[in-house]
Amino acid sequence: MSIKIYNTLSRKKEVFKPIVENKVKMYVCGPTVYNYIHIGNARPAIAFDTVRRYLEYKGYEVDYVLNFTDVDDKIIQTANESGKEVMEVANKYIEAYKEDVNALYVKQATHHPRVTESMDDIISFIKGLVEKGFAYEVDGDVYFKPRAFDGYGKLSQQSIDELRLVQESKWEKRNKTHWTLPCGSRQNQTKLLGIHLGEKVDQDGILNARLWQKDIWVKRLIFMQGAGFNFPAS
Template sequence: MLKVYNTLTRQKEIFKSLEPGVINMYVCGPTVYNYIHIGNARSAIAFDTIRRYFEFRGYSVNYVSNFTDVDDKMIKAANEQGITVPQLADKFIAAFMEDTQAVNIEPATKHPRATENIPEIIDFIQVLIDKGYAYESDGDVYYRARKFKHYGELSDQPIDELEVGASQHVDDQEFDKKEDPIDFALWKAAKPKEINWQSPWGAGRPGWHIECSVMSTKYLGDTFDIHGGGQDLEFPHHENEIAQSEAKTGQKFANYWLHNGFVTVGDENEKMSKSLGNFVTVHDIIKTLDPQILRFLMATTQYRRPIQYSQKNIIDATNNLQHIQTAFGNLTYRLKDALAGKDNKVLVQVAELRNQFVAAMDDDFNAQNAIAVVYELVKLSNIYSQQKQVTQQTIQGMLSTLQELVGIFGIKLSVNTLDDSAIEQLIKQRNAARDNKDFQLSDQIRDQLKEQGIVLEDTPQGTRYRKE
């Protein structure tokens, strides 16, 4: 029985899709003005893992994840680079697809862009105006948050507290335009020489929150199964999406709200942010770190828990993934001399471990408990592969189960796990560790390569390698 933690009700609930065997899921994507950082990657990996598990459980998943391709950050970055906003968006959408492919994230069923849905956004806003939920003010259009009686329920915040917070963050010009400080923008009047579209309220562009309401309901219907995203989106973004969507349709917006935890950086466990100078992009990370290691670190942490992106945790993830790869290689090697037949007792143990894995993931996708089961399977596999005699069906059952379970985490197992480019990448990572006097990581990489039959030789001309 699969249970998920619903942010809206703040409890675990038995999951039941609206349509049997089908899941409609919307996950907020990035604003494409830069390369994605590891916080973006954490969300993308978490929900890709959830999607993979649903598919493992037999569901067909309609997965929609958007690109916000016009907003203040986009306009500022495009001006700084001397290009148009669409050119900037094209550049970083391509980078997003490249970086997410590197960490084995499956493309969404649909990746809509905000600028592709301007007519639908305008129509959506007009309905809200007609219903009295929105009003025009000097070319801007605002949503009357207080009119929506459930406002604040998702983030569990009283509306009076929201008013105090909003009053502290609204400048005088915007304050004068609003009926109430907590009202939020649906449409923004264009500034001179700023990208814009014509609307009944004048030239302008959509607000951030309205984009996701329009794109999610357009592709998944007025009510769908799951809405996901990072914890930082609970308020105001997701709170505002609910208010807009339910005011327009009169229907429940999403049945389950899932939010992934934050990423902290370094041994000091600081939350990642640009202001702290600890902003790390996936584009840069995978230049020196095997993308599978990043994927493994992110995917094997329960999605609601915070992740500490630190050197220690990278080393741990590297070692743990290598143990799994080694067990897979040992089993594959023993197929060469395996006898016909099967060992029923061992296969029963494998089946029991698979059931334990399912039970862990059925409990709100508890990846940490699930990967612990995989480690037990690795232990069993290593013991069996060392026996004097092994059987073909048993080895094949272990191999297929190991591949199946780690595949849910987006990890691909193979016998020859390192090609020349991967070896060179690990050598670069080791050299960087040595330069930083991180000899623990340097030795760990050397040992990892040795397990793969790669011997390093440090020479005055640089590090060379040979295959044993």
Template sequence: MAITLYNTMSRKKEAFVPLEKGKVKMYVCGPTVYNYIHIGNARPAVVFDMVRKYLEYRGYEVEFVTNFTDVDDKIIKAAKELKEKVPVLAERFIAAYHEDTSALGVKKADLHPRVTETMPDIIAFIKALIEKGFAYEADGDVYFQTRSFSGYGKLSSQSIEDLQMGARIEIGEKKKDPLDFALWKAAKEDEISWESPWGAGRPGWHIECSAMVKKYLGETIDIHAGGQDLAFPHHENEVAQSEALNQKQMAKYWMHNGYIQIDNEKMSKSLGNFVLVQDIIKQYRPEVVRFFMLQSHYRSPLNFSAELLTSAQNSLERIQTTAANLKHRLKMSADFGEKKFWLEQAKNRKQQFIQAMDDDFNTANGISTLFDLVKDANMYLQEQQTSKEVLEAMLEVIRDIGSLMDIPVEPVEEILDEDIEQLIAERIKARKDKNFARADEIRDTLKEQGIILEDTPQGTRWKREQKI
């Protein structure tokens, strides 16, 4: 079965056929680094990390690029407020981005280009647009002449007439048409700047990604991705700039993840309801946050709340408990019992997971399949006689799916302090001797030390108490 994905450009699912067999060129718009990332920034990082890893699992060689916007109005403002230089502030928040996303299981991109490192290419790109008649200079600013590109609006499915109704020329702007947008901004007093043919200044937001895509991946790439909020105007303007200059399709497929809401309200800084990743992972284990995000299809809106995160934690622990029970039973099983049906069932679950992921990377259905397998495993564990071959097959599929989603499906094995080990052994003996008062006392003592005991059909098991 071929992979299909929803292409924002065509508004439909399409079979994924790369430009070059076996290889994928993928660009994801990264953050503007003026603050720590919030949960909304984290969603595209996690989502497209998952897409990348699944494409690699399916045998593709993926060239993956995510940029950093390290000079921008917001960064300049933040630097002034904090009395820092722009490069120093940007470097600090780039390091924080890597720390936060790494905690969420996100693998670093093959390249993380920065605007400040790509300035010659950006200037050359703008200069070429002027020479071809798609852009013009006005007193040190440079603007893209939107009406000169006949396909403007095709990504966001808007007409020039519709866009014109909401367009305005702001005070201080020198553009000819309200629809035109800035490629280069003349420097203001005491503002970081670079020399250019139009004087000192810095690039506009949209041109940066167009220049980086061309430099690092080429004139046409397979997948361009980002949050839904970037489809217009950012990605629309990228299409206009790149296709006007190169006279080629910029990206074959455009992917956008859905918004995140906080307690059923749209997340926004004006409402003050955004949540920083570094704060979330102090309260919740990072793998729980990743699992929570992947429980929904990437294009669907995602509601973020404490109740939903707690539910995600409980779901993840259910998977981990089943995996631990399979491992425990493996230590005492022989090759007995019904095998054919259960082996086939495990194989089918793996195939169902792949089918779900092949269908526009549907992690929601993929995780549902994982829970179907957990249910199968728990039913099988109730049988008196079990086969090592079946237990191993079930555990292997759970591990495979966990690995593909980059979710830890097995609790981390920890070495207990000698005193705790002795208490657990003493409690097991107390229960055997029907000294339940002592057994309960030991349970309470261990709970105070953060050790949770579980009495299962497979014996007494323990785990460390987790953060919420």
């Protein structure tokens, strides 16, 4: 049942060894539900469903979690434009997502957590990051500080010192790598990962090329540590 998978951290193929023998925990980034899905939403649904099915074919028991971000400015905007309640919009497009991926023969996830169901945990989570010095607040927004973690850039092989500085504001000079922590974004998925799959996962299915989302390994490690999880680097 041996499988070799490319490890971005080590830059080589390695034998896949799940944390628990014969069991695999997968967390996949789901959609923000303000409209019907497009091809960009379908891509990860199909890609990670293929990974899941292959693992199951190889004899693994797969615990597959895919979240729904059901609180977001785009959802509020859609609700205002359509004259509907925010949750009515979110519920509509969650059901539409399930219907569409089912038409693509994608299996339903084991769990479908919603951000609104874990908001208190998320707020507490972000407060923990601030208290531990990983983040700071400016004008109601909370920013993450990559320099608070010595290993930042290890996965992407990017140097913070080479990144261009943003023009100094009245608050402070911020690096472009400082990214916001709004409720309803990727850090919530990391928090939900901890709630539904525990401190460790075997596969993290997050596909995004934005600067502040490149180093998934570092982000996941720091958020878990900042929230009080014992999350090892290896």
